[in-house]
Every structure is written in structure tokens, then in C-alpha cells.
Amino acid sequence: MASASTPLPLPPYNPQIYKRLIARANERAKLISERPTSAFVREVFGTNANGNGGGVVVVEHDWHTLPSKLLKLANYLREHPSFQSLQQQQLENADNSNCGDKRMESFDTVRRQLAAAVFAHTMKSKNNSFIDNFRRLFEALLNARQKKWRMENSMMMDDSMGIEDNSNNDNNIDEEWLLQEEEQLYQSLAISGWVPIQLRHPFREALQSVTMNVIQQLVAGNYDEEGILDRVLQWKNDILLPWTYSVIGPDTFINEKWEAQLEYIASECFIHVRMKELFDLTTDYPDSLPAIRELSVALERTGRLWYAQLSVEWRNALISRLLHPGAETSQIIEVYISTIKVLRAMDPSGELLQVVTQPVREYLHGRTDTIRCIITSLTDEENGGELYEELRRHDAKPLEEAQLDEDDDDEPPTFDWEPLPSILKRRGVISGQVGRVASSSRRSGDILAMLVGIYGSKELFVKEYSIMLADKLLGNLEFDTDKDVHNLELLKLRFGEASLHQCEVMVKDIDDSKRIQSNIHSTLHTHDRRGDFGDPPVVDAAIVSHNFWPALQREEMKYHPTIKSKVDEFSIEYAKLKNPRRLIWMKQLGSVEIEVEAYEEDADGNLVSHIKDVSCTPAHANLLAYFEDRSEWASKALSIETKMSEDMVRKRMGFWVNQRVVQSRRLRDGDDIMYNLVSVSEASDANDTSFQQDDDGQEHAVSIGAHEEEAMKVYESYIIGMLKNLGQLPLDRIHSMLKTFVAGSDHMYDKTTQQLAVFLKQLCKEEKLECSPDGLYQLVSQNESRKPPR
Amino acid sequence: MPPTMITTTSPNNNNRNNTKLKIKIKRWHGVARWTWGVGSSGERNNNNNDDDMDHGEMDDDDGICIVCQGPYEGAAPGCKYPGDECPVVWGRCGHAFHLQCVSAWLRSQEQGDASGGGSATPSCPTCRAEWEYGGSNSAASSGSGNNGAVLTNTRGQSAGESGS
Structure with a gap:
């Protein structure tokens, strides 16, 4: 009969114990089969008493009959003369302890004989079901008590404990019956004296499995409430303690320190339940x-x-x-x-x-x-x-x-120190x-x-921080560094001033840029000799001390003359202000806000126009500026004009195509792409649908790629050097040599062999190295110079 | 017009040809780095014309101050920030150093004088010519009052004034 609550995996049986018990019982069964107790046991437990020599009985697989059988056994003992005299002696309360001991002894003998007979006769069955039945019995008893207790306490405790109440009604009958039998059963058990010895294991198992179940219900999933452990211990005091006491008897309870044992069991079960929930505990x-x-x-x-x-x-x-x-x-x-x-x-x-x-x-x-x-x-x-x-x-x-x-530590070292x-x-x-x-x-x-x-190490962190800071500062159009200064100060507290010096310079650069920009703008404003059409200065710049910044992406680009004149204006003012310093523009970095106006004469000769505001990178704006001069450009021609690679021209013109400013078409002959301006009507049609396309990610990641590349470039010279001296080398060798040699310099070699392999392949592609089929790398030029003589 | 224009066969050819574009720059936020304009030789690049500005972008060869072995655009030892706090000065011979570096050098020469050893006159760390502030483009180094203030307790001040 299953217990009402959800079963948990029990602590495993120890079959060894039972085997030993069975073996012992079998031996004894033969010895004692002629005793009167054996006869009685056969009478109680089975019918085919004379089946085989040992008189083993087929045990019924039902714990429900156990109480009545126990009662019979107990009554047998009670009626035994030695028990009678023991009782009598206790009633007389005689001081004559010697005599009492003797009587006690004789009762003990009878009891032991009975127990031996019972276990000898029952052990042999296949599944140890006799012992097992006791476990079930104990479990059922404890569960019944637990249920009763829960009913009584349901007013105090909230629903967390009442969930199982409507399980199955069959059990209710059992429980009532059990609770009625309870008292008698305990008395029988006490007289038989089995619990501390023969029934120790089933008793413990029952105790543990029920405790586990109950604690599971009490505890699981309930993290944020105080005093759950207290509740568990309270339950232990309310249920386990009295039950154990009555099952095991007062003497053993004290002798075996069951109070402490129960507390231990409860704590252990508590830990077990929580152990399954550690991850949730952590995340919550x-x-x-x-x-x-x-x-x-x-x-x-x-x-x-x-x-x-x-x-x-x-x-x-x-x-x-x-x-x-x-x-x-x-x-x-x-x-x-x-x-x-x-x-x-x-x-x-x-x-x-x-x-x-x-x-x-x-x-x-x-x-x-x-x-x-x-x-x-x-x-x-x-x-x-x-x-x-x-x-x-x-x-x-x-x-x-x-x-x-x-x-x-200020304390002087002592020699008697021992690790905790x-x-x-x-x-x-x-x-x-x-x-x-x-x-x-x-x-x-x-x-x-x-x-x-x-x-x-913290170096990696500082490095990564500087890269991120660079990105952030360059994207900071307002030159507002308050927050970065704040963060930097906090980081300095943790990482140390020296390691963040570089970042401090970066922030200061941006601060200075702000000052320089306002200075230059006011200068340009005051001696603006261009009179009425003097538009306000539009150029500003983040001026960096490049030695202190992470490697920034660079790319060749030539400004359109109109843009160049504006940018140069700024450069010249800077050179005046900070003489003899001057500026070198990193032309494709930064951001630009422009107003793009497409205009044309319609059929009636009226001027129609379409205006839109776009913010983009300088490279994009630069490309579009060429369309002011001419409404059609081929990608190749643009590439020549701007000195950008044709790939980049196409990529960037894609932005303007998406913005519906230009449209592209492929020419029939050759792979040139022709761009021409979109007519005003089309442009304004598309106005609403123009989706905001993100600039290609590459433009944003100001420095990451460039940074890694530069890191690898350092190793290139090492690799070429070692190949020059040693001819051919396999990958592993190059790796280990780099580890040895580069360790001492500023650039730590921290790459994996895989990363190195990728880099070497890259070098092969650049035709700097050559890789032979057996995996040896060598320099290309060397190889070629060797070949002709053959 | 390049010949490619002729091959266009799009139907709205006419439209396209009279569409014009005007761009108004509202804001141009660029990124630039600054340089002292000292080449790797340690001598000044004087050709400050436009061409140079264009090609300068690819000019990676930053000069190194031979006293501290750091780039001119970096900070000399004892300086926290580069640039204004760590100016570069030129001697008459045309060699450039961080102000701090050359001051320390000159000071050490002076001390050498006092103890009997060393040369009688201060000399340029690079070419051993007699050191005088100024160089070819004198307005540069001693022009700003800022630099003058830094120079006061060095021998350089008089030299700077004579240069300008």
C-alpha cells in the first residue's frame, strides 16, 4: 500500500544486512524448530507448519495483519510465567534486585527465543517482505499521525501543507483503524522488544522517507520565507519525537540519544531538499x-x-x-x-x-x-x-x-601556524x-x-575598457565627459591610477576638443570676412592624442573640394591656436549631419524640390558631395575621385540607395555600377517609407578590428625573423617560439595555436609566407630565390 | 562627361538629367589627431601646405624624442598629459625635444660644469651644437605665454627671448 504523499527516492536498502540476517536466521531455524515458541510462531504465521525441516512459513504480503499478529505474540509473552512473575515483582516493588534480575533474565530468554523463531521463520521468503512490511507499517503509522497533525494545524498553517489532503480515501479508513490500533501495537512492540534490534532498519527507513516527504512539502520552492527550518524542527518535535518515543520505548530513546538523532535526520532531509534547489536559490x-x-x-x-x-x-x-x-x-x-x-x-x-x-x-x-x-x-x-x-x-x-x-600583514610570522x-x-x-x-x-x-x-590580470580589463571608452568618446557628439570622468574615477579606485592613465588622457582629449572647438568657432565667427553669406562654422573635431588611444581604423579617403575647404578652415585655425601643432584628420571617422535637397524643374518650368535630413558618416557625405557636381557617377569613377576602394564605394552608396537619394543600376558592359540621382517626385514618394537603416557595423566599431590586427602585426616581424634564420618551421614550433620570445616585451603573446594558424594563413594569402603540404611554413622570397638554380 | 553616360537607357532618362542635388552641411564632426609636425628624423617638417595635410594621414612615422625615447606626441616622464603640458621645443640646430627632457639635459650639463667636468656650453643632445632655443621657426616654441612660464627657471628663457 503506497503512502499518500509523493514518493521520493528512498535511501537505498542495504541488502547485505538482510542477507546476513537471513543466513543467521536459517541456521538458527533448524536449531530451534523443536522449541515450543517455534510451534507457536508457526501457529500464528502460517498453516503449512511442517512443510520443510526448518518449518519456514510463507509470509503474507500485507502489513495490515501485522498488528494482530504482534498482538498474539505479545499475548503469548504476557501469558508466559516469567513475564507474570516479572510484573508481580514490579508491583511489589521489591528491593531485592538480584531476584528481579533473574526473573528478568528468564523473560528475556523467552523473548529472544520467540524473536528468533519469528525471524527464522519469516526471513527466508523472497523479498524480505516481512521486514519490508514493518517498514510499510511504520510509514503508514507515521503518515497517519502526520495527517492528523496537519488537520489539526490546518487552521494555523497555510495552504502549503494542505495540498495533499484530498489524496485517496482508502487511506483514510486505514488511518483511522491504525490510529485506533496504535496504542496496542506499541505495547506489543514494547513487549516483544524488537524495535531497537531486529526492526532497526525498517524503522529508520520509514522515519527517513516520511521525514523527507514531509520536509519536501514544507520546504520545497519556498525560499523567501523566514523560519522554515524552525517549522521543520517544530514538526519534528510535534510528530517525530512522540512517535519515536512510543515506538522505541523510553529506555532506548534515552540510551540511543534519539532526540539528537531526530534533529540530525530532520536537518539532513532539509539539506537534501535544498540541495536540489541550489540553482534557483542562486538566481533568486x-x-x-x-x-x-x-x-x-x-x-x-x-x-x-x-x-x-x-x-x-x-x-x-x-x-x-x-x-x-x-x-x-x-x-x-x-x-x-x-x-x-x-x-x-x-x-x-x-x-x-x-x-x-x-x-x-x-x-x-x-x-x-x-x-x-x-x-x-x-x-x-x-x-x-x-x-x-x-x-x-x-x-x-x-x-x-x-x-x-x-x-x-603586520603580525610577525609564526611557526605554529596551521592551515584551517x-x-x-x-x-x-x-x-x-x-x-x-x-x-x-x-x-x-x-x-x-x-x-x-x-x-x-587586470591589464586585459583596462585594455578592453579603453577600447570601449574610445568608441564611446568618439561617438560623443556633445563632448560631454562628466559621466566618463565619474566612471573613470571609480575605476581608478579599484584598478589603480597608473593603469588607467591612458584612459584619463583620452577623456582629457575630448574635454580639450570641446574647448578648442568653441575657441575656433568664435574666432571664425568674429573675423568672418565672407560677409552676408557667411554661414556659421559647422566643423568640429574630436582631437586625439593618438599614442594614448587604441588603434583607430584608418582608411584612405580624399575629401570633395567643398568639404575640404570647410575642414581645412578648422585645421588652419587649429594650427594658429596651437602652433606648432597641426591636425591630421582620420577622415572616415566621425559623424555628419547634412541636409540633402533634390531639386528640378518640372514640366511647367517650376522649381520643385525635396529636402531631407540625414546623419551619416563623413565617408557617406563625402561621396554624396560629388553628386552636387554631376547627377551621375560610376562606382569606378567615384573610387578614383575619393581614393576609396571600389568595394567601399559600393557599400557606402548602398546607404544612399536605401535613403532613396540615388538609384543604382548595373551597366551592361563590365561590372561598373552606375549611380544617378532619384527624381524629386520619386524621392518624396519614398519619404514615408524610407526605413532607418543602421550604418554598417564596421563604421561604428571604431577600433576593435584595427586593434586586433595591430596586435597580430607585432608577431609578424617575429615570425618572419625566425623563419629567416631557421628556414622552415611547423606551426607548433612557431607557437612555442613566440611564447618564449615575445613574453619579455610589451606585447604578451597570448594567442592560441588556432589563432596563430589563422594568422599564418592570412600571411600566406598576403604572399609573405608559404605553407608546404606537410605543414611547414617558410618565407616566400627565400623559396623563390632558391628555386632557379634547380 | 565620361563615355559611360551614353549607355544609359532608363525610361526616366529625362527626369534624371535635370535633377540636381544640393547638400548643406549642418554639422561635421570629424576625428583628428594632432602632431607636432616633427618627422622621424627629429627635424621639423616645414612644408605645411595642403598636400602635406593630405598625405600626412598615412604618415605613421612619428618622431621620437631621443632623450626620453618616447614619441613627441606622447608625454615625457613626469608629465601626465601630452600636448599642452608637455610641449616640444626646437633648438637653433633644428632638433626637437620635449621641453622637460631638454631642460633636464641642460640642467645636468650645468651641474657637470659646476663640478668641473663636461662641456663649457650647453649643447644639443643630438648634434652637440651649441644649444639655443628657437630653431628655424621661432614663433613656434616661445610664442605662447604658457611655454614662457614653464621656462622661467631654466636657462632657456633668455634663449627663448633672443630667439623671438
């Missing part, structure tokens, strides 16, 4: 704080034995639910942060933190956009969340300081990884330090 972090606190209390209560398994479960939960391609990097970082926070609350030693988060750190290290993600959320006020707050913490410590804390005992080593499950716990900053769980620790 601030709300799940009560659950986390209680979990750590329970962990302490069980003597920290569960830490090791907890960390394994946690790791597995993170791996299976978080570290897969479907999760966004920002999500992973978020969970990582909450994991750090949870563990900070749970385990101040930081040991769990190290073990649990290790796979996350490794995984994040493998993702390319991790740093970018971290920095974005560090500096993003609106969406930054946790990290933004973290950066603004008042007790923020510089990273180096946090990492060096241990060394800077590892909480994980007790069961030795993951002892191997504990050794990795290195710096105190990791122990302390400083989130930023943990994040930086993924990469081992």
Missing part, C-alpha cells in the same frame, strides 16, 4: 536569503558533513543549467555574481566559493565577450545592476591591495581542487576581484 538571490541562511544553519547542525556533496551538487547544477551555449554571457555573469554573494553569506571561509564557481570561471574565460560584458555592466548606470553597485561600494579597495592583503581545516576534505570528495584557493581576495569574495580573477 536577494529574495532567497532566508533560505540560504537556514541552509547554512542546517549545514552547521549536521557537523558540516554535507559541504562536500553540496558543492558537487552546486557545481553540477551550474554546469547543466547555466554553462551552455544558450545562456547569454551577461546572464552567466549575473548568476556568477549571485553565486558569489550566496556563498559569501553561507561560507565565510571562501572554500566552497572556490570549488563551486570554478567551472563558471573556466567557462567565462572561454567566452570572447566576457570582458566587454563585465565592463559594460560596470559602467552602465541603467542596466548595470549588481556590478554598477559593486563599483560604487564605499568600502571599495584597490585590487592590488586586496590581493596583497596577506603579505602586508578544509570543510571539504572531511569526506575527501573534491580535495584535489581545494589547493587552488590562493589569495585572500578570493576568500573574501570581492566580486570585482573574482571577476578580474577569471583572467588573472
Whole structure:
């Protein structure tokens, strides 16, 4: 008969125990088969008493009959003379203890004989169902009690405990019957004296499975409520304690310290339930704080034995639910942060933190956009969340300081220092990884330090930050740097002044640009000698100290004369203002707002026009400027005029085609593309439908591509150098040599062999290197010079 | 007109030909870098004409101040920001250095004088010619009051004035 509540996987049976019991029982069964007790047992338990030598009985597979059988056995014992005399003696309350002992002994003998007979006769059956039935009986009893208790408490407790109430009505009858029989059953059990010995295992199993079920119902999914553990313990006091007491009897209860055992069992079950929910606890972090606190209390209560398994479960939960391609990097970082926070609350030693988060750190290290993600959320006020707050913490410590804390201790070193005992080593499950716990900053769980620790150094972060800052500053049309200055100051607190010097210069450049721009504009305004049509100066510039900026994209481009005159005006004023400095324009960078007016004479000779405002890159505007001179241009001609590559011309003209300013068509002969202006009527028709097309991403990513390329360029000279000296080299060799030689210089060699292979292929394409079929790389020129003699 | 124009056969040919375009620039936000205009030789590029400005874009060869071995557009040791805080000065011989760098050099020469060793007159770190501020384009280095202020406690001030 199944219990009412949902079954959980039970702690596994130990079949060994039963086998041993059976073997022993069989031996004894032969010995005792002639005793009177055996005869009685046969009478109670079965009919075919004389079936075989041992007189083994086929046991009925129903625990419902157990109470009555137990009663019979108990009555047999009660009627036994030795029991009678024992009772009598207790009634007389005699001081003569010797005599009492003797009587006790004789009763014990009878009892033992009976037990031996029973178990000898019942053990042999296939499924240990006799013992099993006891487990069921105990379970049913406990469940019945639990249900009753729940009914009584349903007024106080809310619905979280009443869900199972309407399960199946068959059980209700059982329960009522059981509760009626209860008292008698316990008495029978007490007289038989089986519970502490023969029925120890079924009893414990029943206890554990019911506790597990109940706690599951009480606890699961409920993170944000305080006092759940208290409720569990309350339940233990209300149900488990009296039940155990009555089943096991007062003597054993005290002798075996069942009160403590029950508390342990309850805590353990609590931990088990929570262990399945670790991931949800983590993601719900601030709300799940009560659950986390209680979990750590329970962990302490069980003597920290569960830490090791907890960390394994946690790791597995993170791996299976978080570290897969479907999760966004920002999500992973978020969970990582909450994991750090949870563990900070749970385990101040930081040991769990190290073990649990290790796979996350490794995984994040493998993702390319991790740093970018971290920095974005560090500096993003609106969406930054946790990290933004973290950066603004008042007790923020510089990273180096946090990492060096241990060394800077003022206390003199002592020789009797011993490492703290590892909480994980007790069961030795993951002892191997504990050794990795290195710096105190990791122990302390400083989130930023943990994040930086993924990469081992802050340099990468600073580098990535400078790239992002460059992008942001160059896109900052208002030259408004307040926020960046603010962020920079905060970052300086954590990363140190020196490492962010470069970024400071960048911000200052933009500040200066603002001043220079207003200065130049006012100068141009005052001695504007162009009189009435003197339009206000339109050019401004972000003037960078390029040594301090990440590599910016460069591309050759020639301005259209009208644009050039305007830009030069600015350059000349700058040269006057900052003599002897002068400007070198990075012509394709920046942004431009223009008003495009298409006009024509219609059939009646009236002037019609269509005006639209467009913002685009300088390169786009430059191209369109050529259409002022002529309404038709071929892509090749434009490429020659602007010095842009023809590909880029086509790509950029695509923008104007989309804007319905020009239309394109392919010429029949050759691959030239012809662009001509769209007529006014068409342009105005298309006005509403003109969709906002994003500029091609490449124009925006001011520096990323250029940056990586430049990084690789550094290695090119090394590679060419080593090939010049050594002739042919395989990929691995080049890789290891680069590792050795480049390590000492400013540019660390941190590429993988795959990245190197890609780069080498690139060099082959540029015809600088050659790759032989057996994977050896060599210089091209060398090869050619060698060939002719053959 | 290029010959390609003739091959057009689109039906709205007429329309297209009389459509004109006018562009009004409302704002041109460019990106530029600044340079002291010192070539890799350490001597000034004086041809400040338009052609140079165009080709300058591809001119990657930044000069290096031989005293600090840093680019002229960088910051000399002890300076936080490049540019205004770390100006470049020219000697009469045409060689350029960061102001801080050449001042330190001249100071060390002076001290060498006092202790008996070293040359009698301050010399250019590059060519050992007698050092005098100014160079060919004198307005440049000593023109701004800013630079003059920095120069006050160095020997350079008198030289700067004589240059201008």
C-alpha cells in the first residue's frame, strides 16, 4: 500500500544486512524448530507448519495483519510465567534486585527465543517482505499521525501543507483503524522488544522517507520565507519525537540519544531538499536569503558533513543549467555574481566559493565577450545592476591591495601556524581542487576581484575598457565627459591610477576638443570676412592624442573640394591656436549631419524640390558631395575621385540607395555600377517609407578590428625573423617560439595555436609566407630565390 | 562627361538629367589627431601646405624624442598629459625635444660644469651644437605665454627671448 504523499527516492536498502540476517536466521531455524515458541510462531504465521525441516512459513504480503499478529505474540509473552512473575515483582516493588534480575533474565530468554523463531521463520521468503512490511507499517503509522497533525494545524498553517489532503480515501479508513490500533501495537512492540534490534532498519527507513516527504512539502520552492527550518524542527518535535518515543520505548530513546538523532535526520532531509534547489536559490538571490541562511544553519547542525556533496551538487547544477551555449554571457555573469554573494553569506571561509564557481570561471574565460560584458555592466548606470553597485561600494579597495592583503600583514610570522581545516576534505570528495584557493581576495569574495580573477590580470580589463571608452568618446557628439570622468574615477579606485592613465588622457582629449572647438568657432565667427553669406562654422573635431588611444581604423579617403575647404578652415585655425601643432584628420571617422535637397524643374518650368535630413558618416557625405557636381557617377569613377576602394564605394552608396537619394543600376558592359540621382517626385514618394537603416557595423566599431590586427602585426616581424634564420618551421614550433620570445616585451603573446594558424594563413594569402603540404611554413622570397638554380 | 553616360537607357532618362542635388552641411564632426609636425628624423617638417595635410594621414612615422625615447606626441616622464603640458621645443640646430627632457639635459650639463667636468656650453643632445632655443621657426616654441612660464627657471628663457 503506497503512502499518500509523493514518493521520493528512498535511501537505498542495504541488502547485505538482510542477507546476513537471513543466513543467521536459517541456521538458527533448524536449531530451534523443536522449541515450543517455534510451534507457536508457526501457529500464528502460517498453516503449512511442517512443510520443510526448518518449518519456514510463507509470509503474507500485507502489513495490515501485522498488528494482530504482534498482538498474539505479545499475548503469548504476557501469558508466559516469567513475564507474570516479572510484573508481580514490579508491583511489589521489591528491593531485592538480584531476584528481579533473574526473573528478568528468564523473560528475556523467552523473548529472544520467540524473536528468533519469528525471524527464522519469516526471513527466508523472497523479498524480505516481512521486514519490508514493518517498514510499510511504520510509514503508514507515521503518515497517519502526520495527517492528523496537519488537520489539526490546518487552521494555523497555510495552504502549503494542505495540498495533499484530498489524496485517496482508502487511506483514510486505514488511518483511522491504525490510529485506533496504535496504542496496542506499541505495547506489543514494547513487549516483544524488537524495535531497537531486529526492526532497526525498517524503522529508520520509514522515519527517513516520511521525514523527507514531509520536509519536501514544507520546504520545497519556498525560499523567501523566514523560519522554515524552525517549522521543520517544530514538526519534528510535534510528530517525530512522540512517535519515536512510543515506538522505541523510553529506555532506548534515552540510551540511543534519539532526540539528537531526530534533529540530525530532520536537518539532513532539509539539506537534501535544498540541495536540489541550489540553482534557483542562486538566481533568486536577494529574495532567497532566508533560505540560504537556514541552509547554512542546517549545514552547521549536521557537523558540516554535507559541504562536500553540496558543492558537487552546486557545481553540477551550474554546469547543466547555466554553462551552455544558450545562456547569454551577461546572464552567466549575473548568476556568477549571485553565486558569489550566496556563498559569501553561507561560507565565510571562501572554500566552497572556490570549488563551486570554478567551472563558471573556466567557462567565462572561454567566452570572447566576457570582458566587454563585465565592463559594460560596470559602467552602465541603467542596466548595470549588481556590478554598477559593486563599483560604487564605499568600502571599495584597490585590487592590488586586496590581493596583497596577506603579505602586508603586520603580525610577525609564526611557526605554529596551521592551515584551517578544509570543510571539504572531511569526506575527501573534491580535495584535489581545494589547493587552488590562493589569495585572500578570493576568500573574501570581492566580486570585482573574482571577476578580474577569471583572467588573472587586470591589464586585459583596462585594455578592453579603453577600447570601449574610445568608441564611446568618439561617438560623443556633445563632448560631454562628466559621466566618463565619474566612471573613470571609480575605476581608478579599484584598478589603480597608473593603469588607467591612458584612459584619463583620452577623456582629457575630448574635454580639450570641446574647448578648442568653441575657441575656433568664435574666432571664425568674429573675423568672418565672407560677409552676408557667411554661414556659421559647422566643423568640429574630436582631437586625439593618438599614442594614448587604441588603434583607430584608418582608411584612405580624399575629401570633395567643398568639404575640404570647410575642414581645412578648422585645421588652419587649429594650427594658429596651437602652433606648432597641426591636425591630421582620420577622415572616415566621425559623424555628419547634412541636409540633402533634390531639386528640378518640372514640366511647367517650376522649381520643385525635396529636402531631407540625414546623419551619416563623413565617408557617406563625402561621396554624396560629388553628386552636387554631376547627377551621375560610376562606382569606378567615384573610387578614383575619393581614393576609396571600389568595394567601399559600393557599400557606402548602398546607404544612399536605401535613403532613396540615388538609384543604382548595373551597366551592361563590365561590372561598373552606375549611380544617378532619384527624381524629386520619386524621392518624396519614398519619404514615408524610407526605413532607418543602421550604418554598417564596421563604421561604428571604431577600433576593435584595427586593434586586433595591430596586435597580430607585432608577431609578424617575429615570425618572419625566425623563419629567416631557421628556414622552415611547423606551426607548433612557431607557437612555442613566440611564447618564449615575445613574453619579455610589451606585447604578451597570448594567442592560441588556432589563432596563430589563422594568422599564418592570412600571411600566406598576403604572399609573405608559404605553407608546404606537410605543414611547414617558410618565407616566400627565400623559396623563390632558391628555386632557379634547380 | 565620361563615355559611360551614353549607355544609359532608363525610361526616366529625362527626369534624371535635370535633377540636381544640393547638400548643406549642418554639422561635421570629424576625428583628428594632432602632431607636432616633427618627422622621424627629429627635424621639423616645414612644408605645411595642403598636400602635406593630405598625405600626412598615412604618415605613421612619428618622431621620437631621443632623450626620453618616447614619441613627441606622447608625454615625457613626469608629465601626465601630452600636448599642452608637455610641449616640444626646437633648438637653433633644428632638433626637437620635449621641453622637460631638454631642460633636464641642460640642467645636468650645468651641474657637470659646476663640478668641473663636461662641456663649457650647453649643447644639443643630438648634434652637440651649441644649444639655443628657437630653431628655424621661432614663433613656434616661445610664442605662447604658457611655454614662457614653464621656462622661467631654466636657462632657456633668455634663449627663448633672443630667439623671438
